[in-house]
Amino acid sequence: MAATADRPLSIDLAPTDRIAVIAGGGDLPRELVRGLTAAGRPPFVIVVGGEDRAGLTDGDHTVLELEEYGRLLPVLRAARATHVVMAGSVSRRPRLRAIRFSLGLLKLLPGIVRGLGRGDDALLRVVVSHIEAAGIKVVGSHQILPDILAGPGALTRTRPAAAHQAGIAAGLAAARAIGALDIGQAAVAVGRRVVAVEGVEGTAGMLARVRDLRASGRISMPGGVLVKCAKPGQELRADLPAIGPDTVAQVHEAGLAGIAVEAGRAIVLRQADVIATADRLGLFVVGIDGPAS
Amino acid sequence: MAATADRPLSIDLAPTDRIAVIAGGGDLPRELVRGLTAAGRPPFVIVVGGEDRAGLTDGDHTVLELEEYGRLLPVLRAARATHVVMAGSVSRRPRLRAIRFSLGLLKLLPGIVRGLGRGDDALLRVVVSHIEAAGIKVVGSHQILPDILAGPGALTRTRPAAAHQAGIAAGLAAARAIGALDIGQAAVAVGRRVVAVEGVEGTAGMLARVRDLRASGRISMPGGVLVKCAKPGQELRADLPAIGPDTVAQVHEAGLAGIAVEAGRAIVLRQADVIATADRLGLFVVGIDGPAS
Numbered sequence: 340m341a342a343t344a345d346r347p348l349s350i351d352l353a354p355t356d357r358i359a360v361i362a363g364g365g366d367l368p369r370e371l372v373r374g375l376t377a378a379g380r381p382p383f384v385i386v387v388g389g390e391d392r393a394g395l396t397d398g399d400h401t402v403l404e405l406e407e408y409g410r411l412l413p414v415l416r417a418a419r420a421t422h423v424v425m426a427g428s429v430s431r432r433p434r435l436r437a438i439r440f441s442l443g444l445l446k447l448l449p450g451i452v453r454g455l456g457r458g459d460d461a462l463l464r465v466v467v468s469h470i471e472a473a474g475i476k477v478v479g480s481h482q483i484l485p486d487i488l489a490g491p492g493a494l495t496r497t498r499p500a501a502a503h504q505a506g507i508a509a510g511l512a513a514a515r516a517i518g519a520l521d522i523g524q525a526a527v528a529v530g531r532r533v534v535a536v537e538g539v540e541g542t543a544g545m546l547a548r549v550r551d552l553r554a555s556g557r558i559s560m561p562g563g564v565l566v567k568c569a570k571p572g573q574e575l576r577a578d579l580p581a582i583g584p585d586t587v588a589q590v591h592e593a594g595l596a597g598i599a600v601e602a603g604r605a606i607v608l609r610q611a612d613v614i615a616t617a618d619r620l621g622l623f624v625v626g627i628d629g630p631a632s
Numbered sequence: 633m634a635a636t637a638d639r640p641l642s643i644d645l646a647p648t649d650r651i652a653v654i655a656g657g658g659d660l661p662r663e664l665v666r667g668l669t670a671a672g673r674p675p676f677v678i679v680v681g682g683e684d685r686a687g688l689t690d691g692d693h694t695v696l697e698l699e700e701y702g703r704l705l706p707v708l709r710a711a712r713a714t715h716v717v718m719a720g721s722v723s724r725r726p727r728l729r730a731i732r733f734s735l736g737l738l739k740l741l742p743g744i745v746r747g748l749g750r751g752d753d754a755l756l757r758v759v760v761s762h763i764e765a766a767g768i769k770v771v772g773s774h775q776i777l778p779d780i781l782a783g784p785g786a787l788t789r790t791r792p793a794a795a796h797q798a799g800i801a802a803g804l805a806a807a808r809a810i811g812a813l814d815i816g817q818a819a820v821a822v823g824r825r826v827v828a829v830e831g832v833e834g835t836a837g838m839l840a841r842v843r844d845l846r847a848s849g850r851i852s853m854p855g856g857v858l859v860k861c862a863k864p865g866q867e868l869r870a871d872l873p874a875i876g877p878d879t880v881a882q883v884h885e886a887g888l889a890g891i892a893v894e895a896g897r898a899i900v901l902r903q904a905d906v907i908a909t910a911d912r913l914g915l916f917v918v919g920i921d922g923p924a925s
Contacts, residue, residue, distance in 0.1 A: 430848075430850055431848070431850050432849075432851070458826070509813070512813055513815060516809040516813060517809065517826075517829060520802070520809060521825075521826075522829060523829070527831075532814075533831065534831050535831040535832065536810060536815060536831050538826065538827050539828065539850050539851060540841060540850070548833060548837075552832050552833060555723075556723075556724040557723055557724050557832050558725070559724065559725040560725070
């Protein structure tokens with residue numbers, strides 16, 4: 340079966356290859372399914388239980404609860420998947436007491452227990468190594484969809500002003516510092532001051548906090564910037580920092596002036612919508628140089 | 633006038649010396665006023681506008697809005713203050729548009745503007761240098777009240793278990809990393825994983841977030857620890873990390889197992905209440921070695 344899309348994939352696939360998408364929340368899994376389907380490569384979709392399924396269940400799919408992690412490899416094998424893409428956010432961790440045990444899971448358990456107590460990146464590395472040990476290749480969304488990564492420079496009509504550079508630098512330093520500790524990928528700076536750093540609450544949660552801190556007067560200066568960058572040395576095939584149109588709206592509600600993401604290592608979802616929304620709201624979105632790592 | 637207290641002060645004062653307390657929110661200013669009064673050294677209290685005044689306005693005092701910062705030195709001079717203690721938290725920053733300008737303020741303005749856009753420590757250094765340039769000595773609360781700093785080891789009946797050490801180390805690394813960037817002084821680790829890092833919201837705000845993240849299932853492991861430590865190289869006369877009975881209650885509501893603070897560089901307010909509350913709830917409070925800085 341040859342790819343028939345007007346928007347080809349970035350990855351070379353053999354005719355017998357089949358991609359499985361492990362789909363968490365957010366827009367990225369939907370974009371992947373749409374892109375793969377349009378390219379004549381409809382994927383097998385594993386929807387993570389508890390996340391939004393819209394647009395994910397039209398073709399071959401199954402739903403896997405976090406607590407059924409032991410079924411992942413059998414499901415992938417049954418679907419004859421040769422490649423796996425992990426995409427989208429998983430907003431909770433499995434309830435340990437609700438895990439359904441199986442022989443397969445017992446073998447994976449030491450790695451899972453090790454991963455669960457650590458940061459997202461450590462946990463994702465465990466999942467990646469489980470899948471690859473089964474002879475299935477793990478690839479990143481950006482290795483499949485062309486043009487999904489942020490490029491360098493301003494995407495928007497509005498560009499960051501000279502006055503924003505110190506805030507971008509401060510936010511980048513904070514995001515890198517917590518990234519190096521596998522805590523989060525984002526920070527918000529107002530003026531030169533970092534006012535919020537991302538933890539388990541995620542970027543939307545952090546932006547809601549900044550909005551509330553501004554409303555209560557704890558942040559008094561106008562403007563500010565959201566900075567997102569990959570964790571130094573992180574597993575780039577899973578969990579690249581991402582923004583989408585919702586992020587732009589949340590940044591606006593938090594009273595910020597724009598967004599800076601690491602060029603080449605951050606995903607801009609629904610890029611046309613991101614730009615249109617930011618242009619309408621007068622915000623900048625800019626790709627900045629990240630650290631080599 | 634000689635000190636007549638049964639609980640003497642740590643600082644040597646000449647008979648003509650007078651201490652002014654710049655009082656933000658929380659218990660620390662009240663403890664200072666009580667301690668100084670009990671020692672026969674009733675202070676002059678400058679209550680920061682918008683903060684709780686209970687227990688602060690019985691003696692000589694004035695209320696100063698943040699926007700009246702230009703009045704600070706004249707007020708201190710009029711009160712014949714020889715020493716200043718800055719104590720308690722200030723939960724908001726001045727509304728720039730509401731600042732009342734004066735000749736005094738105009739002279740201070742460059743430093744204020746520089747400080748406002750940065751972290752708390754940078755801002756407090758500006759205030760300290762303004763006060764000291766006027767010939768008034770700035771001292772820390774711990775230089776006045778004996779026994780206010782956390783000592784090493786467990787304060788409580790419950791001690792941290794061996795399993796907590798990795799979380800304490802992870803939380804300390806995170807708190808130090810953001811401290812070095814003048815962002816915050818605290819972090820929460822569950823297992824080995826840092827789930828929240830303190831920004832402008834403060835420790836109570838961060839603990840409320842952890843409580844909510846647990847309720848929503850984003851944090852699934854039980855237990856965890858709050859870690860607070862001074863920022864590397866910080867101005868120790870103002871804004872030492874502090875915990876009090878409220879912190880213990882908030883830690884309990886967040887489902888954590890205990891608190892680790894940097895011994896010798898963190899304040900434990902109402903220590904007897906902290907210990908009684910923690911013992912009642914089965915939490916540990918422990919003083920740990922911080923980094924030399």
